[in-house]
Amino acid sequence: MYFASDNTGPIHPRILDALARANTGYAPAYGADPLTAEVVQTLREIFEAPEAAVHLMATGTAANALLLSTGTAPWQTIFCSRVAHIHEDECNAPEFFSGGAKLTLVETVDGKMTPEGLAAAIEAEETRGVHGPQRGPVSLTQATEKGTLYTLEELRTLSDVAHRYGLPVHMDGARFANALAGLGCSPAEMTWKAGIDMLSFGGTKNGLMGVEAAILFDPARSMEFELRRKRGAHLFSKHRYLAAQMQGYLEGGLWLEMAGAANTACQRLADGLRDAPGANLMFRPEANIVFARLPRATHRRLFEAGAQYHLWDDTLDGGPEDAPLAARFVTDWSADPAETDRFLSLL
Amino acid sequence: MYFASDNTGPIHPRILDALARANTGYAPAYGADPLTAEVVQTLREIFEAPEAAVHLMATGTAANALLLSTGTAPWQTIFCSRVAHIHEDECNAPEFFSGGAKLTLVETVDGKMTPEGLAAAIEAEETRGVHGPQRGPVSLTQATEKGTLYTLEELRTLSDVAHRYGLPVHMDGARFANALAGLGCSPAEMTWKAGIDMLSFGGTKNGLMGVEAAILFDPARSMEFELRRKRGAHLFSKHRYLAAQMQGYLEGGLWLEMAGAANTACQRLADGLRDAPGANLMFRPEANIVFARLPRATHRRLFEAGAQYHLWDDTLDGGPEDAPLAARFVTDWSADPAETDRFLSLL
Amino acid sequence: MYFASDNTGPIHPRILDALARANTGYAPAYGADPLTAEVVQTLREIFEAPEAAVHLMATGTAANALLLSTGTAPWQTIFCSRVAHIHEDECNAPEFFSGGAKLTLVETVDGKMTPEGLAAAIEAEETRGVHGPQRGPVSLTQATEKGTLYTLEELRTLSDVAHRYGLPVHMDGARFANALAGLGCSPAEMTWKAGIDMLSFGGTKNGLMGVEAAILFDPARSMEFELRRKRGAHLFSKHRYLAAQMQGYLEGGLWLEMAGAANTACQRLADGLRDAPGANLMFRPEANIVFARLPRATHRRLFEAGAQYHLWDDTLDGGPEDAPLAARFVTDWSADPAETDRFLSLL
Amino acid sequence: MYFASDNTGPIHPRILDALARANTGYAPAYGADPLTAEVVQTLREIFEAPEAAVHLMATGTAANALLLSTGTAPWQTIFCSRVAHIHEDECNAPEFFSGGAKLTLVETVDGKMTPEGLAAAIEAEETRGVHGPQRGPVSLTQATEKGTLYTLEELRTLSDVAHRYGLPVHMDGARFANALAGLGCSPAEMTWKAGIDMLSFGGTKNGLMGVEAAILFDPARSMEFELRRKRGAHLFSKHRYLAAQMQGYLEGGLWLEMAGAANTACQRLADGLRDAPGANLMFRPEANIVFARLPRATHRRLFEAGAQYHLWDDTLDGGPEDAPLAARFVTDWSADPAETDRFLSLL
Incomplete structure (x- = not known):
């Protein structure tokens, strides 16, 4: 993750x-x-x-x-x-x-x-x-x-x-x-x-x-x-x-093959995020980056489970638990679909 | 070479x-x-x-x-x-x-x-x-x-x-x-x-x-x-x-092993140069570089045989054939003694 | 002017x-x-x-x-x-x-x-x-x-x-x-x-x-x-x-005397601008600069009469005659009240 | 001086x-x-x-x-x-x-x-x-x-x-x-x-x-x-x-008039220095600067009398009194011949 x-x-x-x-x-x-x-x-x-x-x-x-x-x-x-x-x-x-x-x-x-x-x-x-x-x-x-x-x-x-x-x-x-x-x-x-x-x-x-x-x-x-x-x-x-x-x-x-794999991984992730409760995508993910807002409590759960990604413009403890907090997710050529699915299952 | x-x-x-x-x-x-x-x-x-x-x-x-x-x-x-x-x-x-x-x-x-x-x-x-x-x-x-x-x-x-x-x-x-x-x-x-x-x-x-x-x-x-x-x-x-x-x-x-090999190769080269007719070392070679002056004709012969090194401060055609011309020789960890010997045999 | x-x-x-x-x-x-x-x-x-x-x-x-x-x-x-x-x-x-x-x-x-x-x-x-x-x-x-x-x-x-x-x-x-x-x-x-x-x-x-x-x-x-x-x-x-x-x-x-004179001149100018038809001050003039919007036609008249000042963010011919156009007016220690009055009379 | x-x-x-x-x-x-x-x-x-x-x-x-x-x-x-x-x-x-x-x-x-x-x-x-x-x-x-x-x-x-x-x-x-x-x-x-x-x-x-x-x-x-x-x-x-x-x-x-005056003053000074005992000019003075070596004792006497100029490359106390010490003398348009003569009389 x-x-x-x-x-x-x-x-x-x-x-x-x-x-x-x-x-x-x-x-x-x-x-x-x-x-x-x-x-x-x-x-x-x-x-x-x-x-x-x-x-x-x-x-x-x-x-x-x-x-x-x-x-x-x-x-x-x-x-x-x-x-x-x-x-x-x-x-x-x-x-x-x-x-x-x-x-x-x-x-x-x-x-x-x-x-x-x-x-x-x-x-x-x-x-x-x-x-x-x-x-x-x-x-x-x-x-x-x-x-x-x-x-x-x-x-x-x-x-x-x-x-x-x-x-x-x-x-x-x-x-x-x-x-x-x-x-x-x-x-x-x-x-x-x-x-x-x-x-x-x-x-x-x-x-x-x-x-x-x-x-x-x-x-x-x-x-x-x-x-x-x-x-x-x-x-x-x-x-x-x-x-x-x-x-x-x-x-x-190879370069296009790797980029394609990263983009595909991003789509998989974005699709899952789009459907997740309380989540909303911030921009249309067209390459290998997706920005999404998730409730703080969700972020907390994800981090505790070992997920690694960057919060954006704010900190985990900077507001109420149910307030949405932006984050950036980036995928690369080596992204493992199983890991993405595990991540999505935590949402 | x-x-x-x-x-x-x-x-x-x-x-x-x-x-x-x-x-x-x-x-x-x-x-x-x-x-x-x-x-x-x-x-x-x-x-x-x-x-x-x-x-x-x-x-x-x-x-x-x-x-x-x-x-x-x-x-x-x-x-x-x-x-x-x-x-x-x-x-x-x-x-x-x-x-x-x-x-x-x-x-x-x-x-x-x-x-x-x-x-x-x-x-x-x-x-x-x-x-x-x-x-x-x-x-x-x-x-x-x-x-x-x-x-x-x-x-x-x-x-x-x-x-x-x-x-x-x-x-x-x-x-x-x-x-x-x-x-x-x-x-x-x-x-x-x-x-x-x-x-x-x-x-x-x-x-x-x-x-x-x-x-x-x-x-x-x-x-x-x-x-x-x-x-x-x-x-x-x-x-x-x-x-x-x-x-x-x-x-x-490994670092010292490689440096030692390069230095040894340089000594082998320097020893040969020291004994070569018309050659004289310009500085005491204490690491993996040796500077030597050789007659232009010798340089020409070496280059023709495929040797690779840099002339220093002058060009091959910048003076008479028998005038000494400075050059720099550098060895590295991968230097092959056989190649050095081949080079020296050309002197 | x-x-x-x-x-x-x-x-x-x-x-x-x-x-x-x-x-x-x-x-x-x-x-x-x-x-x-x-x-x-x-x-x-x-x-x-x-x-x-x-x-x-x-x-x-x-x-x-x-x-x-x-x-x-x-x-x-x-x-x-x-x-x-x-x-x-x-x-x-x-x-x-x-x-x-x-x-x-x-x-x-x-x-x-x-x-x-x-x-x-x-x-x-x-x-x-x-x-x-x-x-x-x-x-x-x-x-x-x-x-x-x-x-x-x-x-x-x-x-x-x-x-x-x-x-x-x-x-x-x-x-x-x-x-x-x-x-x-x-x-x-x-x-x-x-x-x-x-x-x-x-x-x-x-x-x-x-x-x-x-x-x-x-x-x-x-x-x-x-x-x-x-x-x-x-x-x-x-x-x-x-x-x-x-x-x-x-x-x-002397420095404060000169600054005071410049500021006074600015107030005289600002007061006149404040009262002029179609004019409006853009900022509160508190030193020796006043910004005002005036109709293009007014600017044109002023320039023709020899007034010197800078239009701001736009040009004389950049819009309709009656549209207001910003300008900056700066006074200095040597400002002549008669000149200011002459300027104001043109408004 | x-x-x-x-x-x-x-x-x-x-x-x-x-x-x-x-x-x-x-x-x-x-x-x-x-x-x-x-x-x-x-x-x-x-x-x-x-x-x-x-x-x-x-x-x-x-x-x-x-x-x-x-x-x-x-x-x-x-x-x-x-x-x-x-x-x-x-x-x-x-x-x-x-x-x-x-x-x-x-x-x-x-x-x-x-x-x-x-x-x-x-x-x-x-x-x-x-x-x-x-x-x-x-x-x-x-x-x-x-x-x-x-x-x-x-x-x-x-x-x-x-x-x-x-x-x-x-x-x-x-x-x-x-x-x-x-x-x-x-x-x-x-x-x-x-x-x-x-x-x-x-x-x-x-x-x-x-x-x-x-x-x-x-x-x-x-x-x-x-x-x-x-x-x-x-x-x-x-x-x-x-x-x-x-x-x-x-x-x-005016510019050439002033430069001419400075150069003339320099020549007057250089001529005097050339003739002074123990003095020797270091370069041919062709404009408005003259460099000269003078015995330390002479420098000391000149400074005590109020002369102002720069010692060069060494200090007053950096060597024996009779050893020559370099100095730079520069003249300008306002140089007063009487002052130059007073300076020279001290040599």
Whole structure:
């Protein structure tokens, strides 16, 4: 009954196999090895983007902060949702890597920026000459931190708003595979065809030990990115082990298989929660996260039985027993249906 | 015949085993897992430092930059050798993480700062009130970038110089194990007992995929370090896989076994080079690196036969064939004596 | 009819006299001159703060950014009003000087943070361990950007909220004198006696060419401040000319005389606006700023007659002629009642 | 007998007059006033550079740091002399404003970088791919910190070296007027015609209260510069008072008149020192600075008689009385020949 996060599960055995296969003899360091070249090529093919610049690193925060700082001046402001990971959960990493850029929080519904909210936020900036911050990139998260998905239409609309002002669009794809599995579209459709300029392509939350790919669909700033990565101490010397994980991830569609399993587990959980007495879902669960309000007494019972998940915005003892209390449940590729059923039986 | 670097070799099979063992079920993220706690404890024991703060990350540059910035103000200057990795090979990472501190290059002999050089450099700073940079930490590399070692006496003398001015001492121990094997002393003797305040304890160059431990012997700034690590995007979510590697590394003294093997291979190589016609060693090889000058023609012959290593400070076609040309040779735990012999036979 | 800003007016003739008096012979540079020592002493007396650290610089943004960064870590967030000058009008200077700290925008009514809003904002941060930003200083503006004033009681309440969490309180006093004249209290009462820890004591908007004093009521971080000032290129070499202006400002209460004149001019203007057809004041004008909504047609008439002031949040041609359009009017010490009357007669 | 620095003297009375003249009525803030436009135009004419971007600020360190950071990436290194003000006397301001760029110290003779030294320093960088810093701008000081001058030929040669590598050249002209008076050439000849791309045009050390002009001969990065200036808190609101000083400075050639007076005073002093027993000049005094070694006993006698100047690299009590001890003497526009003669009579 472990729904705390998708970064608490094990890695897929095929990833370990890939590491073992890569572990023979000497290989050039810092990404000059053949495996890295191969993985870059594979990602370009998967994204139908033969020119894209693709770089690997170990953490999602690094991918986000490095991409967002590339091409961004420190006197700009980055537009993102109020609940964006880059705002709430990265300890000022975007500010650090950009040299002091600001984040402008955009009106958000169900974890998603609205086009009107984004346009209003952009319009409100850069109205004071050199006095206020200048407009910078737009960053959106797919799947969102609330477990919802932007439709392709919504992505295109937001990108259009950004591009109308000449601003690039970044997608935080920490749960890219879950989103893709949810939408059932192609990687290209969910990114550059919808106007996404830069992508943090996550692997860590979906069965890897710690590998993310930063993809710049326009490779013009690839060298700047590489220098930022090195300066940020995110260039791995034994780079083949990042590449091996990513290779194993992509091979045979393992990444989509794992994301599909996580999403299915989430649906099973969400269906049970939807039917549980006193429970109500807070957002439409479209990937591998479900938020629900449950009575405090129920939470207490679940925790006592060993369930693991995060309460949200409040504490167990912060109100009356029958008052509903929000919680977040996340599933991963290794979720066991029996465990989910045991959890649901406790409701 | 692969002597390009110690980050080009494979990882030790026992490290893969350790990863596989750690790969079961769910574990708390971000270092709250039991394996991380265990590894921290093991390192404290190995260093006879029960209070030390120990944090893991994936790259040596991260360990260096995070440690050097902890407690350092951006208006200070860091004292280091002219050939320090932090100066030459980290793309301004120390400057980045410290928010713009300076590096003051200290007179260096055989890759080692001299006490007189260090004292003179410290004396020369902070003589202009608020106008010049203020004195900051001292950073030394053990084993040095030239393959030499500071003796314990030398470490103590340098630390004494730094402490006389109230400055903390950082050791870049990317090749800590090689140095320890070379000196034959205890980890405590080579660090806090010799006045070292902070240590980048390397694993990556010695058989791991990518794990380093940052050790603060005085834990007072441990929380600052953790915030810097997170802000720098160096906090791993699936932290157990860093811990597992480090566990495998320390278990049964594997780390010293691997370092010993690398050092032995280096001695074999150095002995051969010493006897080779036209060759001369540039520094006393005391760990797993040897620098030697060889005639250009010899280099050409070696490269043609498939040898891999780095020329230093010049290019193959930069001078006459019989002029000596410097090169660096690095050995790792997996070095094959037969390959070394084949290399030497080509000389 | 010049109400564009209080930084568009002339400096007081007595300030020019003070400069001329200071302009004799040689004087030590960088603040070591006797005039600077005298001015520091005078400010300590005016503030009944004999221990306070007092430093001069030329711009209000410098005073704010230097004070806010002193003692603030880059992984913290600064709490301020949504309309704070530090957020809207300093081109990310607080982010720059702090090395990438965040600004958390607090619920604001009439330009003033509410204690509930501040408490809620503080509570919402630092709930995610190392993942989110840590709580940093609170910054409030007195007089506010909307021309309103915090009462002493309100200041004390806000400071209490901040101090309850161990957070220091900064006051942006770009219009400190106007606020003081408005409240009719003592400088000590409006600052440290009300819990203010750091003050940007403005002079530029009130008749000086460009001088502000940064006051740290607790001098413990005075040296850090001085290093930040020098590193920020804000330490004047010919420092006596900053000191001379400030001396002339304080001498004989000129500063309060000028602020009183500006406030009186503002009242005259506000009274006229209050009575004008179709006009309505947006906030209670308590210092030297008044915001009012006027029909577009009226604005047009005023501009055509040569009036100078800023429209707010919209443009002249952005809507129907009879729709009210907000504008800001600022008065300064040199305001001419005849000009004000001429302006009002046009309404 | 005041030779401590050229920032300790008074400002020229005509500067005060210019301030008084500018002090009438209202004027747009932040540089939008007519006086600023006029001064910009005058500087363009003086420099025969009709397209140049010209911006004013109050300190030389600001001009240097803002210019050097404009167009410079934080992973680059700035090339400068070992005795450059930007390295020794700006408390890491270049590092701060650039976001952590490095300074590479170039071989220096008599305060001047040599072309060979510069070429060697440039060659030594950017040899390690993304691992080392990338090459950034070259910064030279004219007149140098040692009181010497680059000839036009030397300037051209150094610029050629920099441009060969595609690097821009910055001139720290804190004593630009003294240099110009020394060389007897035109402003254009000493700058863009000699390959200088950016100039800190100093006024503060030569009779102003605190005004410098930053000149970008190629205006392409003018807006970036303006945003950096505002973000650095160096944009003056009452900008006309900066402009007025600069106007008074340029009007009727006052700037060159003052520099000429300072240089003449320096020659008088240097001639006397040259002839004094036990004294010897350390560099050829070509502007308004002279370095000389004098016996300690002589220094003691001079200080006792009230002379003010800085000992260099050592202290009065640091050695035997008859051992020579270096000192720096600086003259300014207001130097009194009688005082110089009194000083010389004491030798």
